[in-house]
Amino acid sequence: MNKSILLIAFVLFAAYANAQTCGTNASSVSGTCLCNQGYYGTSAAQGQTCTQCPTGTTTAAPSTTSNTMAGADVSACTQCSANYQMTAVAAAAAAPAPAAAATCVACPNNSGNTGATVVGDLSQCNICKAGYYQTTAASTGVASACQQCPSGTSVAGSTSSTACTSSTTSSKMLFASLAILITSLLA
Ligand SMILES: *[C@@H]1O[C@H](CO)[C@@H](O)[C@H](O)[C@H]1NC(C)=O
Numbered sequence: 043m044n045k046s047i048l049l050i051a052f053v054l055f056a057a058y059a060n061a062q063t064c065g066t067n068a069s070s071v072s073g074t075c076l077c078n079q080g081y082y083g084t085s086a087a088q089g090q091t092c093t094q095c096p097t098g099t100t101t102a103a104p105s106t107t108s109n110t111m112a113g114a115d116v117s118a119c120t121q122c123s124a125n126y127q128m129t130a131v132a133a134a135a136a137a138p139a140p141a142a143a144a145t146c147v148a149c150p151n152n153s154g155n156t157g158a159t160v161v162g163d164l165s166q167c168n169i170c171k172a173g174y175y176q177t178t179a180a181s182t183g184v185a186s187a188c189q190q191c192p193s194g195t196s197v198a199g200s201t202s203s204t205a206c207t208s209s210t211t212s213s214k215m216l217f218a219s220l221a222i223l224i225t226s227l228l229a
Pocket residue numbers: 066067
């Protein structure tokens with residue numbers, strides 16, 4: 043085989059392998075090291091460490107403007123994790139107040155959600171956690187009312203007791219499996 047082709051292949055491989063090596067809790071996205079979602083830092087390069095957001099909070103999708111940039115601090119934690127309601131937005135430092143993450147409160151009584159990106163009342167807790175089904179929908183100021191499934195198995199978001207026993211064939215479970223498969227293929 044042509045030696046120069048081999049050399050080019052090696053150089054490309056080396057560049058690719060190098061691009062994949064990032065700091066702690068960081069990943070290479072199109073060749074750029076970014077802190078993983080839920081982490082922030084001024085650099086995600088090899089040898090650097092990204093800091094985890096406070097419990098119940100997370101960042102927007104990783105990018106050089108959301109969670110990995112000069113001056114990045116805890117105010118990059120602008121969103122609430124699944125099953126948390128947002129009561130206050132994140133804030134940049136404004137002396138004497140330090141930077142603050144969004145304020146996120148755990149959804150009550152087995153209600154939940156898929157996360158929150160804006161401030162809202164308890165109605166942000168508008169589904170039920172896995173293993174529970176919804177008996178009353180959330181409404182202004184009130185979270186979903188949730189009852190434990192008889193079988194103890196259901197996917198998050200079930201709205202009737204019959205959904206408790208059909209979790210393995212539900213479209214949400216299929217979607218989740220597909221999402222995990224795609225994520226693992228792209229990782
Ligand atoms: C973040 O990095 C630490 C140290 O490598 C590791 O123990 C931890 O599991 C990581 N967190 C996540 C969510 O991957």
